[in-house]
Amino acid sequence: MRDATPQTVYLKDYTPPEYLIDSVELDFDLDAQHTQVNSRLTMRRNPESAAAGVSLVLTGEELELISIQLDGNPLTESDFTINLETMTIQQVPQQRAFVISIENRINPKANTALEGLYLSSSMLCTQCEAQGFRKITWFLDRPDVMTRFKTTLSADKTQYPVLLSNGNKIGHGDLANNRHWVSWEDPFAKPCYLFALVAGQLECVSDSFTTMSGREIALEIFVEQHNVDKCAHAMQSLKNAMRWDEDSYGLEYDLDLYMIVAVDHFNMGAMENKGLNVFNTKFVLARPDTATDSDYEHIEGVIGHEYFHNWSGNRVTCRDWFQLSLKEGFTVFRDQQFTGDRTSQAVKRIQDVNALRTRQFAEDASPLAHPIRPEAYIEINNFYTLTVYEKGAEVVRMLQTLLGAEGFRKGCDLYFQRHDGQAVTCEDFVNAMEAANGVELSQFRRWYSQAGTPVLTVSQHYDADAQQLHLTIQQSCPPTPHQPDKAPLHIPVKLGLLAADGSPATFVINGQQQTDITLNLTEAEQSFVFDELAEKPVLSLLRGFSAPVNLNMPRSLEELAFLFKHDSDTFNRWEAGQQLVVQVIFGLIEDLHNHLPLHLNALVVEAFHSLLNAEADDLSYQALLLTLPDESYLAGQMTVIDVDAIHHAREFVKTTLAHALEDDFNRVYLIHHRDESGKFDADAIGRRRLKNACLSYLSQLESSDSYTLILAQFEQAHNMTDQMAALSVIVNSQHPAKASCLDKFYQQWQQEALVIDKWFALQASSYMPNTFATVQALMQHPAFDMKTPNRVRALIGAFSQANPVHFHAKDGEGYRFLADQVLALNTLNPQIASRMVTSLAQWRRYDKGRQKLMKQQLQRIVMTEQLSKDVYEIASKSLA
Ligand code: 0A1
Ligand code: ZN
Numbered sequence: 001m002r003d004a005t006p007q008t009v010y011l012k013d014y015t016p017p018e019y020l021i022d023s024v025e026l027d028f029d030l031d032a033q034h035t036q037v038n039s040r041l042t043m044r045r046n047p048e049s050a051a052a053g054v055s056l057v058l059t060g061e062e063l064e065l066i067s068i069q070l071d072g073n074p075l076t077e078s079d080f081t082i083n084l085e086t087m088t089i090q091q092v093p094q095q096r097a098f099v100i101s102i103e104n105r106i107n108p109k110a111n112t113a114l115e116g117l118y119l120s121s122s123m124l125c126t127q128c129e130a131q132g133f134r135k136i137t138w139f140l141d142r143p144d145v146m147t148r149f150k151t152t153l154s155a156d157k158t159q160y161p162v163l164l165s166n167g168n169k170i171g172h173g174d175l176a177n178n179r180h181w182v183s184w185e186d187p188f189a190k191p192c193y194l195f196a197l198v199a200g201q202l203e204c205v206s207d208s209f210t211t212m213s214g215r216e217i218a219l220e221i222f223v224e225q226h227n228v229d230k231c232a233h234a235m236q237s238l239k240n241a242m243r244w245d246e247d248s249y250g251l252e253y254d255l256d257l258y259m260i261v262a263v264d265h266f267n268m269g270a271m272e273n274k275g276l277n278v279f280n281t282k283f284v285l286a287r288p289d290t291a292t293d294s295d296y297e298h299i300e301g302v303i304g305h306e307y308f309h310n311w312s313g314n315r316v317t318c319r320d321w322f323q324l325s326l327k328e329g330f331t332v333f334r335d336q337q338f339t340g341d342r343t344s345q346a347v348k349r350i351q352d353v354n355a356l357r358t359r360q361f362a363e364d365a366s367p368l369a370h371p372i373r374p375e376a377y378i379e380i381n382n383f384y385t386l387t388v389y390e391k392g393a394e395v396v397r398m399l400q401t402l403l404g405a406e407g408f409r410k411g412c413d414l415y416f417q418r419h420d421g422q423a424v425t426c427e428d429f430v431n432a433m434e435a436a437n438g439v440e441l442s443q444f445r446r447w448y449s450q451a452g453t454p455v456l457t458v459s460q461h462y463d464a465d466a467q468q469l470h471l472t473i474q475q476s477c478p479p480t481p482h483q484p485d486k487a488p489l490h491i492p493v494k495l496g497l498l499a500a501d502g503s504p505a506t507f508v509i510n511g512q513q514q515t516d517i518t519l520n521l522t523e524a525e526q527s528f529v530f531d532e533l534a535e536k537p538v539l540s541l542l543r544g545f546s547a548p549v550n551l552n553m554p555r556s557l558e559e560l561a562f563l564f565k566h567d568s569d570t571f572n573r574w575e576a577g578q579q580l581v582v583q584v585i586f587g588l589i590e591d592l593h594n595h596l597p598l599h600l601n602a603l604v605v606e607a608f609h610s611l612l613n614a615e616a617d618d619l620s621y622q623a624l625l626l627t628l629p630d631e632s633y634l635a636g637q638m639t640v641i642d643v644d645a646i647h648h649a650r651e652f653v654k655t656t657l658a659h660a661l662e663d664d665f666n667r668v669y670l671i672h673h674r675d676e677s678g679k680f681d682a683d684a685i686g687r688r689r690l691k692n693a694c695l696s697y698l699s700q701l702e703s704s705d706s707y708t709l710i711l712a713q714f715e716q717a718h719n720m721t722d723q724m725a726a727l728s729v730i731v732n733s734q735h736p737a738k739a740s741c742l743d744k745f746y747q748q749w750q751q752e753a754l755v756i757d758k759w760f761a762l763q764a765s766s767y768m769p770n771t772f773a774t775v776q777a778l779m780q781h782p783a784f785d786m787k788t789p790n791r792v793r794a795l796i797g798a799f800s801q802a803n804p805v806h807f808h809a810k811d812g813e814g815y816r817f818l819a820d821q822v823l824a825l826n827t828l829n830p831q832i833a834s835r836m837v838t839s840l841a842q843w844r845r846y847d848k849g850r851q852k853l854m855k856q857q858l859q860r861i862v863m864t865e866q867l868s869k870d871v872y873e874i875a876s877k878s879l880a
Contacts (some may be wrong), residue, residue, distance in 0.1 A: 001513065003665070004709075005408070005706055006378045006379075006490075006869045006872055006873065007378070008134070008376050009377055009378070009380075010375065010376050011147060011320070011322040011373070011374070011375045011376065012375070014049045014319075014320050014322075015050075015051065015721055016046060016049050016050075016144065017049060017140055018045065018046055018049045018051045018053075018056070018057075018141060018143060018543070019043050019044065019045055019046055019047075019056055019092075019140065019433055020043065020044055020046045020137070020140075021041050021042065021145055021147040022042050022044065022097070022147065022148065023041075023042045023044050023147060023148040023149075023150070023571045024039060024041050024042070024139075024147050024148070024149055024150070024192065025040040025148065025150045025151075025152075026037070026038070026039050026137070026150070026152070027039075027041045027152045027154070028151070028152070028153045028154070028155075028197060029154055029155075030124055030153060030154065030155035030163075031155070031156075032106065032108055032109045032119050032162060033107050033108070033109045033110075034103050034105060034125065035102070035105065035106050035108055035117060035124075036066070036103065036104070037102075037106060037109070037137045037532075038101070038102070038103045038122070039100075039101070039103070039137045039138075039139075040099060040100075040101050040697075041099065041100045041102075042097060042098075042099055043056075043095050043097065043098055044093070044096070044097040044098070044286075045098060045566050047109055047455065049072050053833055054090075054092065055088055055089060055091060055092070055095045055371045056089045056092045056100075056258075057087070057088050058086065058087045058088075058089070058138035058689075059085060059086055059087075059090075059101075059134040059138065059140070059142075060086065060087055060104075060133075060134050060135075060137065060138035060139070060141060060626070061083070061084070061085050061116075061135050061141060061143040062111060062116075062135055062138075063104045063105075063106060063135070063137065063138065064105040064773040065082065065087075065102070065103075065104050065105070066102055066103035066104055066105060067091075067101075067102070067103045067701065068080065068087075068100070068101070068102050068103075068385050069097060069099075069100070069101040069102075069489070070089065070092065070099070070100060070102070071093075071098050071099050071824040072099070072714075073565060075089065077402050078090075078741050079091075080843060081500050084373070084375070085611065089242035099320070102137060102138055102640035103562065104137055104138070104607035105135065106135070108133070108478070110122055110861055111135070112787055112828045112829055113264065113607070113829050113831065114127060114131045114263055114267050114789070114829060114831070115127050115128075115131075115135060115199070115381075116128070116133070116135025116136050116263055116265070117135070117136055118136075118265070119265050120263040120264050120265035120724060121200075121263075121265070121267070122159070122200060122201065122202060122466070123195070123198065123199065123200030123201070123202065123224075123261075123263060124155075124160065124196045124198065124199040125197070125199075125261065125263050125278055126193060126195065126197050126198070126273075126278070127266070127267065127278065127752075128193045128194070128195050128196065128273070128790075129193040129194075129255075129271060130193060130321055130324075130380045130381060130384075131189055131191070131380060131381075131519075133192035133193060133195055133331050136195075139479070140191050140192075141192055141193075141318065141320065141422050142191070143193055143317055143318045143320065143321065143627075144318075144319045144320065144423040145191060145192070146189040146190055146191055146317070146423060146626075147190065147191075147192065148185075148186065148187070148188075148189050149165075149166060149167070149184075149186045149190065149195060149196075149801050150170075150183065150184070150185045150186075151165040151183070151185075151186075151197065152181055152182070152183045152184075152200060152687050153165060153179070153181065153182050153186045153197060154180065154181035155179060155184075155199050155866070156178060157174070157178050157179060157180045158178060159200075159201070160199040160200055160201070161201055161202075162198070162199065162200055162201070162202040162204070162222060163180070163181070163182040163197075163198075163199050164182075164184070164196075164197065164198040164199070164222070164259060164261065165184035165186075165189075165195075165196065165197045165198075166183075166184060166190070166194070166195060166196055166273060166274045166275065166276050167184050167185050167186030167187060167255065167275055167277065167665075168184065168186075168187070168255065168256060168257060169470070169850060170183045170184065170185045170259075170574050171183055172634075173586065176537045178337060178497075179536060180236075182237045182634055182683065185714040186275065186534065188254065188255075188274060188314075188315070188421075188592045189421065190274050190317070191614075194271065194272070194273050194275030194314055194317075196271070196274075196276045196278055196505055196600070197276075198222065198261045198263075198276065198278065198293055200224075200741040201224070201225070201227050202222040202223065202261065202625070203222070203224070203225050203227075204220050204221070204222050204224070204237060205220070205221045205222075205224060205228060205231040205232075206218065206219060206220045206221075206608055207219045207235050207239070207749045207833050209238075209239050209242050209243075209258075209659065211242070211246065211252045211253055212246045212252055213252060215252075215253075215256070216256075216600065217242075217253050217255070217256060217257065217258055218257045218258070219235065219238055219239070219258050220257065220259045220260070221234055221235055221259075221260045221261075221262070221284065221286070221847050222260070222261040222262070222656060222845040223236075223261075223262045223281075223284065223285070224262075226751075227262065227281070227284075227285050229287060230285035230286055230287045230290065230291075230538050231284065231285070232285070233286040233291075233296060233299055233300070233743035234260065234283075234285070234299055237300040237304065238258070238260070238303050238304040238307060240304070240342060241300075241303055241304040241308065241346055242258075242339075244304070244341065244342075245308060245334075247592055248337065248338075248408070249311070249334070249637075250413065251311045251414060251416070253310065254310070254315070255275045255839065257272075257739040258275060258277075259275060259276045259277070259474075260277045260278075260284065260306075260308075260311075261276065261277070261278050262277065262280075262281045262284040262285060263278060263279070263281065264281055264283075264753060264788065264790070265787070265788055265789065265791055266278070266279070266280035266789060266790075266827070267831045267832060268280065268384065268647070269282070269302050269305075270283050270303075270305070270306050271316075271853060272300050272305075272306040272307075272310065272314060274314050275305045275308075279302070279306070279791065280301075280352070281587075281753070281754060281790075282295075282754055282790060283297065283298060283303070283581040284303075285754060286299055288653075288677050288678045288680075288718070288719045288720070289677070289718060289719060289720055289723075290720055290749075290752050290754065290755050290807070291720055291754070292719075292721040292724055293680065293685045293688060293689070294687075294719045294721075295720070297339060297343060299338075300338075300339065300342060301335050301338070301339045302335075304334075304335045304338040304339065305331055305332065305334075305793070306827055307501075308331050308334040308335060308338070309327065309331050310415060311505060312327055312330045312331045312334060312342050313327035313328075313331055315416070315420055315421065315862075316415070316419045316421075316422060316424060316425075317418060317422075317423045318421060318423060318424070318425075318439070319423045319424055320425075321377070321380045321383070322373055322374055322377075323373065323377070323382070323394075323424070323425050324380075324383060324388050325372040325373055325388045325389075325392035325426060325448075325790050326424065326425065326426045326428075327430055328384075328388055328389045328392055329372060329389065329391070329392020329394075329395055329396050329584055330392070330393075330396050330429070332389050332390060332392065333392075333393040333397055333400075335394040336348060336352055336393060336397075336520050342684060343526070343682065343685075344620055344621060344669050345570075345616055346571070346618060346621050347618065347621050347624060349544060349545065349571050350570075350571060350621075350624050351624075352390070352393075352547045352575050353571065354630070354633070355390065356386070356390050356391070356394065356548060356687070357633055357636065358389075358630050358632045358633045358636065358813075358871075359386050359546075359632070360386035360387055360390045360391050361453050361550070361636055362632070362636055362842060363385060363386050363387055363838075364387065364391070364451060364452050364453045364480070365452075365453065365478070365636070366841045366843075366875055366878075367426065367481060367844075367877055367878050367879075367880055368385075368479060368501035368684065368838065368841050368878065369387070369451040369452055369480035369693070369873065370383070370385070370387055370451050370480075370481075371387075371448060371449050371450055371451045372388055372391050372392045372395055372426075372447065373426050373448040373449060374385055374388075374812060375449075375482075376665035377873070378869050378872065379834070379868075379870045379873050380666050380829075380871040381575040381830075381834070381870055382834055382870055382873050384472065386623065387451070388499060389508075391548055393877065394548040395447045395448070395548075398444075398491075398492050398546070398547055399411070399430075399433055399441075399444070400436060401492045401494070401518060401546055402439075402444070402490075402492050402520075403439070403526045404443075407433075407436070407437045407439075410436040410437060411432050411433035411434075411435075411437060412432075412434040413436070414435060415428070415429055415432035415433075416430060419432075421851035423733050424444070426448050426711055427620040429446075429566075429677045430444070430445055430448075439575060439646040441492040441833070443488075443489070443522055444489075444490040444492070446487055447489060447490075450477065450483060450486050450487070451464065451481070451483055451487065452477045452479070452480040452483070452486065453477070453480050453485035453548065453549060453550055453679055454475050454476065454477040454480070454486075454491065454495070454547075454548075454550070455472070455475070455476050455477065455478070455549065455551075455552055455597055456473050456491070456521075456542075456549050456550070456552065456553075456753050457474040457475075457476070457549050458471070458472070458473050458474075458551065458553035459472045459552070459553075460472070460473075460539060460554065462533070462536040462537075464536070466531075467531065467532055467533050467534055467776065468496070468529055468530065468531055468533065469507070469528075469529070469530040469533055469536075469537060469539075470527060470528075470529055471527065471528045471530070471539070472525065472526070472527045472528075473493065473519075473521055473525070473526055473527075473528075474524060474525045475488055475489065475521060475523075475524060475525075475549075476524070477489070481877070482846040482878065484577075484697070485739055487845070488521075488522060488523055488524045489521075489522075489676055490520065490522050491520075491522075491547045491549065492518050492519070492520065492546050492547055493495065493518065493519040493541065493542060493546060494515035494516065494517070494518045494519075494542065494543040494544055494546040495516065495517060495518075495519065495520050495539065495540060495542070495543060496515060496517075496540045496543055496567075496568070497515075497516060497539060497540065498537060498538040498539075498540060498562075498563070498566055498567065499532065500535055500536075500538075502565065502566030504516070504568060505533060505537040506532070507530040507532060507533055507537070508530070508531040508532040509528065509529070509530050512546070513532075514741050516543065518546065523721055538559055538562055538563060539570075539714075539751060540563060540567050540569055540572045541553065542570050542572070543569040543571060544569060544571045544572075545571055545575075548636070549560055556578065557580055557583060557584070557601065558576075559581040559601050560579050560583070561576075561580055561606070561607050562576075563578040564576040564580060564607050564611075565607070565610065566793055567630060567702075567748050568768075572792075573625070574621075574624055574712045576627055577607065577611075577625055577760060578609060578629050578633075578875060580603070581604060581628055581629055581653060582602060582633075582634065582637065584601050584604055584653065585629070585634060585650055585653060585671045586637075587601075587651060587678045588600075588649035588653070589638075589642065589645045589646065589649045592645045592648060593645065594640075596775075596828050598649070598652050600652070600656040600657070600660075601837050604653065604657070605656075605657065605660045605661065608626065608661060608664075609664060610623055610661075611626065611662055611667070612626075612661060612664040612667075612668055613664065617652045618682070618686060618769060619672070619683065619685075619686025619689060620682070620685060620686040620689045620690075621686075622690050623686070623690045623692075623693040623758045624699075624815070626690070626693045626694075627693060628648075628650055628653060628654060628763060631643070631647060631650060631804055632804065633647050634646045634650065635804065638845075640845070640846065640847055641842075641845045641846050641864075642847070643804040643805050644805060644810045645769065646804070647804070647805050651700070652695060652873065654700050655700040655701075657697060658697040658698060658699075658700040658701050659700075659701065661697070662698070665694040665697045665698050666694070666698065666752070668690065668691070668694050669694040669695060669698065672687040672688075672690050672691040672694075673687075673691050673713075674687070675716075675718060676688075676719075677717075677718035677719035677722075678718075678719070688721050688722060688725075688774050692721070692722070692725035695709070695713065695725060695726070696725070696729055698710070699729035699730075699732070699733050699735075702733060707735055707736065707737070709732075710726050710729055710730060711726075711730075711733065711737055711741075711786055713725070713726040713737055714726035714727055714741055715866055716732065720755070724762075727741055727742070727745055727762060728762055731762050731763060731768070732767055732768060733768075734765055734768075741811040742759070742763070745759055746759055750783070753788075753790070753791075754790070755772045756783055757790050757793075757794040758794070760778060760781075760783075760784070760794035760798070761793075761797075761798040761802075762777065762798075763775070763778060764794070764795050764796075764799040764801040764803060765799065765802040765803045766803070767806075767821065769807055770816065771799075771806045772806050772809065772813060772817070773804075775795065775799050775817070776817070778795055779795065780860040786824060786825065786828055787828060787829070789829065789832050790823075792829075792836075793826065793832075796818070796821045796836060797835075797836065798871070799814070799817075799818075800814070800818050800839040801839055807839065808846065808850060810849065810850070812853035812854075812856075812857075814851075814858075815853050815854050815857045818836060818839060818855060818857065819840075819857035819858075820841065822836050822837050822861055822871060823861065823864055826866075826867060826868050826871050827866070827868075828863075830868030830870035830871060831870055833868065833870065833871050834868070834871045834873070834874045835859075837861065837871055837875050837878070838874060839872040840854050840857060840858050840875075840878060841877075841878040843855055843858065844879070855879065856876050858878050858879050859879065861875040862875045862879065
């Protein structure tokens with residue numbers, strides 16, 4: 001909990017560490033409530049540090065000191081001082097190495113913040129990123145202090161038969177009183193945020209992988225016994241990731257052992273601790289009847305992400321936490337490429353852009369906006385954001401676009417070669433890209449320091465006499481906190497032109513004949529001329545979403561329908577369909593505001609009709625083409641967000657399409673409906689996606705035929721994708737069997753925590769009336785638990801982040817409810833509490849009435865005593 005004024009940490013204040021820790025020996029005497037940690041730090045002064053002074057400041061929080069020695073001599077009260085977050089030893093040797101030995105005690109069971117050493121179910125585990133190691137023992141808890149770790153764990157043999165830490169197992173043995181010990185040594189120096197230990201009754205699923213140089217790596221996944229049958233997919237994913245990193249980046253695994261442990265209680269998705277990843281069970285466990293196709297994909301993606309960190313994060317790590325995007329943006333980019341290669345690049349790109357535009361763009365447009373390399377923070381855990389991760393990945397993708405795949409790879413090779421074993425900065429990454437390619441990227445660097453989503457305003461003019469297309473693009477970027485004015489960015493803009501028959505149009509630019517091009521936008525306004533165009537072309541701009549920007553380009557519905565049919569760029573074809581519907585929905589919202597009757601433009605019906613009757617080879621892509629823009633995306637496009645009108649207009653479009661194209665939806669549903677449970681190839685997944693997209697439209701009919709079809713799917717499904725798809729449309733309709741289906745589902749799956757999370761989330765995000773009462777009732781459900789982050793996210797998170805209509809109820813009950821839960825979570829788990837506050841951050845985007853109600857709750861939160869730094873930072877910045 002915070003003291004009176006939480007301190008802000010600034011990037012500009014960075015100085016190298018005054019001391020280094022060359023090696024550490026850690027001994028843990030493990031117990032759920034009384035764990036003793038003995039550490040032996042071999043240290044020396046850092047020759048790179050310019051600081052004067054002979055004292056040593058170690059970080060430590062919530063630790064009970066037993067003893068401390070310097071070079072074997074006990075220190076007394078006058079030799080050191082301890083406050084909330086530090087221990088200062090008055091004097092340490094300056095000219096030679098010295099050893100600090102500390103004994104301290106911690107209580108894992110009392111640790112509900114899930115940072116440091118904690119208890120998850122009956123298992124002990126650690127989470128040290130970003131600054132959790134200081135809750136284990138006093139240390140130099142900063143990523144630029146890299147240390148060789150040797151760790152010995154001792155514990156009761158019955159309760160904790162498995163004892164794991166980083167690196168290689170170097171010894172084990174029995175002790176008195178049914179206890180035993182295991183020693184581990186990690187040969188690679190690492191920052192302490194990559195330290196991990198796990199102890200518990202765990203089963204091991206094992207396999208092996210032969211690397212490109214022929215080394216055999218043991219692969220081990222540790223889970224509780226009842227989950228042993230849900231590890232096969234994670235194991236296969238790990239092997240796929242290892243092979244992919246060799247093939248795509250030439251990067252090989254370095255230890256002889258790679259371990260993954262799945263835990264029920266985890267604040268995030270997973271953690272890349274060296275050789276010992278700790279995962280949220282959500283991203284490991286899968287069986288066809290318990291996990292959906294999307295779950296399967298996410299598992300492979302997260303397993304890949306953590307594995308890729310072994311190079312982009314561990315072998316080359318961050319100098320300080322402001323550089324977080326150095327490892328996260330790059331690693332997200334790598335996992336996106338991996339998933340695209342494993343599934344469909346077209347589909348993956350659309351999913352990623354959709355998530356970026358609905359969620360990261362909202363962050364960029366809020367008081368919490370920050371550059372991918374932030375300049376200040378109060379609590380670093382608040383900066384594991386969509387901006388650092390997802391926008392960070394877009395910045396890396398732009399580098400690849402600008403340098404080409406080969407040039408980018410050369411840059412990566414140089415980066416890993418130059419910096420292996422070092423803690424470096426985003427600047428070092430860009431420097432390597434420049435040096436490997438002989439280019440200059442100074443303007444591009446602004447992407448690291450400027451926040452906000454740029455807007456490109458586009459105008460075009462076709463000159464028939466000159467057979468030329470003139471294109472003018474202006475760039476601007478709205479003000480963000482502490483950044484009222486923005487300098488122009490270097491923005492790669494990919495484009496192509498279409499001829500009247502839909503085929504690619506050839507054009508001449510800079511004397512070269514082409515069918516597509518990447519323009520380098522560097523000025524506030526720039527014009528481009530495309531020659532030798534005998535007829536007026538249709539512009540397909542920002543292909544593949546080549547930069548994370550908003551486009552302001554007037555286009556007719558006819559032009560969008562044309563691109564939706566013909567664009568050869570899969571992203572822009574999907575995007576044209578989205579923008580077509582967006583424009584139509586905004587027209588409907590205006591009609592609603594003017595109390596006019598609603599009519600759906602025939603162009604939309606026609607576009608969907610021909611889509612449903614066209615041949616398609618990527619069915620997952622086809623399903624995306626059929627999916628209407630999310631309500632949160634639509635909200636992001638409105639000056640004053642009107643959640644009710646958005647919902648009403650979107651539902652109107654969906655229902656009207658369902659009535660107009662009922663036969664098509666039924667036919668396509670039946671073509672693809674078959675039982676292929678257990679099959680996860682692209683075709684089977686695509687068939688399920690397309691079929692379930694049709695089912696979702698058919699459910700809008702609220703007819704006895706549609707009820708029968710949906711219920712049959714629910715009852716006959718042998719895979720979670722189909723069962724969930726059916727239950728989801730049942731919950732969001734007036735289906736007469738709703739209550740019994742929900743009940744049946746619960747009875748069927750009550751032993752499977754991850755499936756019960758889905759059951760909570762589905763109900764919390766329902767648009768149907770009475771949802772708020774349901775949410776309140778679910779808070780009292782015996783299966784609800786505030787100490788389990790997955791459950792909190794499933795109920796409180798889904799309600800506040802995925803249910804705009806009910807969360808933003810006019811009377812403010814949703815806001816009050818959220819603030820109540822934030823305050824309850826504040827003491828239990830500040831990280832989860834502060835994540836929940838972010839739903840209120842966008843308060844300025846709503847009408848005056850809602851603004852007032854949201855602001856009231858933020859103020860109520862800020863005024864609360866004993867507020868954690870995490871919650872204080874988000875709530876106070878939201879109000880600023
Ligand atoms: N580095 C991990 C994410 C992570 C960050 C913080 C955590 O605890 C506060 C846990 C995990 C990743 O990117 O996967
Ligand atoms: Zn990561």
